[in-house]
Amino acid sequence: MIAFLKRTGDGYQAKKSKILTKSEIDRFLSSADDKEFLMIKVGLILGIAGACRTDELVNLTVDDIENVGSSLIVKIPNTKIKIPRIFVVTDVGNMLELFRKYLSLRPPHVKHKRLFLYYKAGKCSSQPVGKNTMGKIPSVVASYLKLPDVACYTGHCLRRSSATLLADAGVDIRTIKRHAGWKSTTVAEGYVENQNC
Template sequence: MSLNNIEDLGNTLVVNIPDSKTRVSRTFTVITETYIDLYRKYLALRPAHDNHQRLGIKYTSNKCTIQPFGINIFGNMPTDIARFLKLSNSELYTGHCFRRTSASLLADSDANLCTIKRHGGWKSSNVAEGYLEDSLENKKRIV
């Protein structure tokens, strides 16, 4: 991912993920003001002398450096977060947690099956149906 993959339209961020494990480009939008503000704060922390466009850069000693990080560091973030939170079995939190969480949040936001399938890039409905069935919001509506 690079900064060029994110377009700031003021009240919307358009994020293009150019390639993935499935070899399918994906685009999504961020419309929540809190998250847009966090992205802008992150951009403001980047060093002025940064000579690359990589999105992920190392943060250490309360400042951003120019050293980029890639997929392996990103994939280990859930484990690092779980360790920081002192959760048991922190090694079980993998990069896949981001995908599961995004699908769960989408299901909780009342998204339909087609939307969840498109978001996750699933051809089969089985996986997407599981997120709908496990959705806390759906369970509240059923009761």
């Protein structure tokens, strides 16, 4: 049976999520209206900066983020491979301003610590954002930018985009693996678009 499955799987190409380029990310952050897309912008910033999985973003709490003035230090305590990660978001463009603006809209009566709350018409509710909504962030961005094949921008887009942007900037595969929490070089290279490593 195993031999049969291997033979029938020859030539199979897994369908991968599309990625967002630096220019597409910058265009969305600068042109999308904060009143409608502020939560999406913050999710995009943290997801790309930390190569975050959807569930890592969903479970992120306000206590996991330290605001140190010119940057944010973000801790991901619960990862898929049980090894905590830390990453930094620096003050590029207006990224920190967007984060602080979103955090300032947090209602005072919220009883939980989850960072991402439902956001509509410039206001946050006390209800935390779920995995499905968080996983749609890339497709919302792609739809806004009128990119083709919007459905191909899945929750994995943030991790793939992060790895590809690092590889395109000349970062070595070892650093990319450590940044995203991958143990395998093969897995890390599979996340990089066009294998630029």
